[in-house]
Amino acid sequence: MVADVVVLGLGSAGAAAATFFARAGRNVVAVDKRAVGETGARWMNAVPRWCFEAARLPPPGGDCLFGGGAVEGHRFHLIAPEARGRLSIAAPPILHVDMRRLVDGLARDAIAAGAEVVRGAVTGVAIERGRVRSVTVASEGGSRELAASLFVDATGIGGAVRGRVPELAAACPMPDEHSRCVAAEYQFAVRDPEGLRAFLREHGAEPGHDLAFSGLAGGYSTVTLFTTRSLDLVGVLTGSIPSLGVPDAGALLDRFVERAPFLGEQLWGGRGAIPVRRPFDVLAAPGVALVGDAACQVHAAHGSGVGIGLVAARLLADATAYASDPGHRDALLRYERSFHAAHGGLLAAADAFRRFVQSASRGDVRSLIEEGLLEERLASAALAQHPVRPDIRFAMSMVPKVARAPGLALRFLPLAARSAVLDRLGTVGALPYVGRALGSVLLSRAVGRAPREAGHGPW
Template identity: 40%
Template sequence: MTASRFGSRRRFDVVIVGAGSAGSMAAYGLALRGLNVALVDGRDFGRSGSRWVNYVPPWMFDAAGLPRPESPELRATGGAFTIDAGDAQVTVENTPCQAVDMRALVARLQGLALAAGVTPVERATVLGLDVRWGRPVSLSTSRGEFGAALFIDASGMNGAVRRRVPQLERDCPSLGLGETCTAAQAVYGIADPDAARAWVEARGLSSGQTVSEVGIAGGFSIMNGSIDLTKMEIDFLTGAVVGDTDQSGVDLLKRCRERLDFTGPLEFGGSGLLPMRRPYDRLVVEGVALLGNAACQIFPAHGSGVGLGLIAASMLASHVGGGRDPGELRALWTWQAAFQREYGTLCAAYDVVRRLTQRLSREEQARMIDAGLVTPRQLERTLDQRMVLPDVRDALSFARGLTREPRLALRVVLALRPMAGVIAAYRTYPEEPSERALIEFSSRVGGLFGTPPEVRG
């Protein structure tokens, strides 16, 4: 594609900034509905989006209407998963997640989008957004100017479109300390297979079992390791909240590698900064929708946003793809409300859990596990990004934990007390366009989280 092709202003129905998984999924869905879509990214498409392994529950592909990954995009499925807090562990024998090569998933989605007629615009730096009478009309880039009825910001935390729209800039606050996570993931070969096999056997692990060390650099921090003796690969995933530690995900990744001296050469991987909070209260204004990390559509309990981004993109395409004006506020609002009522509820509930976890020491997390305040079923539901609905087993386990660790159990109860109110609030998210109703919702939710309302009018 040559720069001259976009030397003058071109008109599209939809312009999407960000050709990662969420942006490409939205482009594909909208193009299938007959819309003329431009997909813009600052990099070559072959380098867009995540370039590492992510762990996605298969039901989320189904919910997005996307066929589940197959090998080689699908690297692994199932396997044991252990949370290790030092003095105590809890294990899910068969994790509900699939290990997905994001390079392949993004390439698949981009291929589907291009086959559906989407116009690719690569190596395009966003320079400005022309907003007239409160609605954007064109996007200026280093590759030309693009007019559209709808602009979708799937550019990530940076919010290339979001920060150029006054109403969104006002109502979508920059993330502060404690609200972002620096994460890293990498796949390595194994330099000494015998040493790797001996290490796994000495610890009673199975091939491919993931061990997640928690609380090693602040309450919300992990060092995950998995050794696959069939593929002869080591998979590391690390993360820590910015502000809770001076160590980054890359620093923790280096620690993982140094501890296992049989680790071989790097095969692939990457790192990045992720939002760690519930989705923004406002996801749309007339002519603009926020998607993926630009909207903070991420699962706060462990920072995975791929599945939610795919679902949100699919929902967006279905809500705005049938009208004459895809940027019309009513259609965008119905998407916003549908997402917030179902998946915003899930994310906000687990944001309460995330806030508790950040305040716990590694020793306190071990005591919680040892006392039965954290169960395999709860861990499995969290990995699967589903709401934990307490059953009799959980109640009995918590009762035992209350006896063994009464102060810690009370602290957990008090920290999780806002959850019921949060769930109730999100299920009343305004379904019709109403600034007053959105302001009231934001005020109610902010009060539950102890933060100022995001939407103030």
């Protein structure tokens, strides 16, 4: 049998794609090497609410959210190294999502809409006359060939199909080690609520707030705490780019836990690698499309791929909706262009910011926060994955800050201005006739090169 669509990978992006295609009446087979109930992210993720709306999915609520949902007066504090400065964002427009429930719910939706689920790992791809025709899937019970008009590679950073299709392997290489953030996120019971309350107070925070300690292991690193108002649960997120010679997420987590006697039993969570670069210019080849981490559809400033992966799945289903052959090059080019036109510039700007932060020293991060160069409006836009558009009010407010940290300001302010340009360049790259090549050159130049080393000593 030839399916309309075979979705490889049932993480958030793949499960959403399988649901959208099945609901549109396509004959869908969804494949994952893990069993339903164990696929995709199994930790807690911060996802902007607008991404659910753009993907036309109901925003998760109730027990799908950390601690039952955001509390009134929720704040996100960005704390500078040595805790000498901080930036507070009021009512950040993000949801703290229990990814186990989101992913499992989407997989159930796909099945309810008629998708057939197959357990197995992608081990081969057959290409005929330049088009992907079938994929080999291996499981304990043996191998089987799945044929389809369209294959959706949603297998995460490894891109199991991407790497086996020469056109994609050349255009979409595995992100190099300096563009891979390793992160861990675990929930802990609270053994000593009063100890936790005192810790929060010490950092100017209240129960229910989030605290992000930035730059402890290099500019691009974090130890972030999520708390509940009832002080019964704490989420601890750690992340860094270990290839830069800094402590990895596991080491950061262990060090934090050692110094946090108020934490009790570790409950659930997980770890993994996140591609932190702008999305590939090429998102499809005949018969195959990339979505989610497989396409590097991640907001690189903080390594967030869930929301934008859901949006990409929706754009793919929409772009191919009226095509009798959903794997036809024209339909897939519509997907690629619509994605880059809407989000390519924003995500390129996020990558430029990531590169800046990755090269920043601990002192730079401290000054950025302490001197107020990174101010609430910019940080809030970045957290919400909205474009950062510095305006005249921003420029005026920077004048006294530039005087206090001139060296850093000279590096940071042009980047802030470049973000606005990148935001628009993304749209140019998506125009027909301008094409992938020119769009790619313009964007790469404007984003800049990834730093090869971190500018600081380890924590």
